[in-house]
Amino acid sequence: MTEYRGSTVYDNEAFFDQYTKRRGRRDSPNNAIEGPVMVELLGEYEDARILDLGSGDGAFGTALLEGGGGSYTGVDGSSQMVEAARASLAGHPKATVLHETLETYAFPEASFDLVTSRFVLHYIEDIESIFRSIHSTLTPGGRFIFSLQHPLTTSSFASKENGERRGSWIVDDYFRTGERKEPWIDQTVVKYHRTTEQYFTALTEAGFRVDTLREGHPQREHFSSDEEYERRLRIPVVLLFSCEK
Secondary structure, eight states, rough: OOEGGGGGGGGGHHHHHHHHHHHHTTTTTTIIIIHHHHHHHHOOOOOOEEEEEEEETTTHHHHHHTTTTTTTEEEOOOOOHHHHHHHHHOOOEEEEEEOTTTOOOOTTTTEEEEEEEESSSSGGGGGHHHHHHHOOOHEEEEEEEEEEEEEHHHHHHGTTOOOSSOOOOOOOTTOOOEEEEETTEEEEEEEOOOHHHHHHHHHHTTTTTTEEEOOOOOGGGGOOOHHHHHHHHHOOEEEEEEOOO
C-alpha cells in the first residue's frame, strides 16, 4: 500500500471521492465538532485580510468572505483541492488560491490580519518553522486560529486496524513524538504526533500569545443521532488554538 505525505493523498482519485462524501456528512467531526468551535473562535473579522493554510475545496473561504472578510488567500498542496477551491471561489474577486505546500509557500511579511488552518498542521514535520512564518506574516495584533487532530488520536492509530469506525481508542507512546502512519480510507497517510504541551510551547516560542485552547466538546444539537453523539463523548478528536501576535 502506498504511503502518502502531506496533501498528496488528496490527489488520489478514489481517496478524494470517498473523503468528499465523508466530509459532507452532518455527523462528520468537521461539521459536528470542529466547525462550530471554529466559528465561535473566529468572532468578528470584518475587512480582515485572511490567509487560509490548507484551503481545501474552498467552502471555508467562501464562508469567510461572505462573513465579512476583506480578502482571502488560500494555500493548498493538492491539485484537486486547488481546482475545486478555484471553482468555488470564482465569483469572488478578492479571493486567490495558490497551489503551494505550507513548506514551499513564501509567507509575505506583515501582510495578513488573520491566519486560519483547519485539520492541516498534523501533516507538518517542522511545526516550529511554520509557526515562525505565520507569526511573521501577521500584522501586529493579528490572530492565528487553527485546528488539528487531537494528540490522543494521533497516538491511537493502532486501534484503527480493525476498521474506520472505532469503538475503542488505545492510546500508546503518547510522549514518543514524531511520524505516525494512519490507516485511512484504504490508504496509509503519514502524520506527525506531538503532545498538547509541545504545540503550546512551539506557539509561545514563535512569539504568540495563546488566548484559547479548546478540545471540541461535542454538543447534541450538532448530531443526527444519540448514538453518534454518545460515541463522540468518549475521546476528544480535535484540538483548537486561538492565538495573537
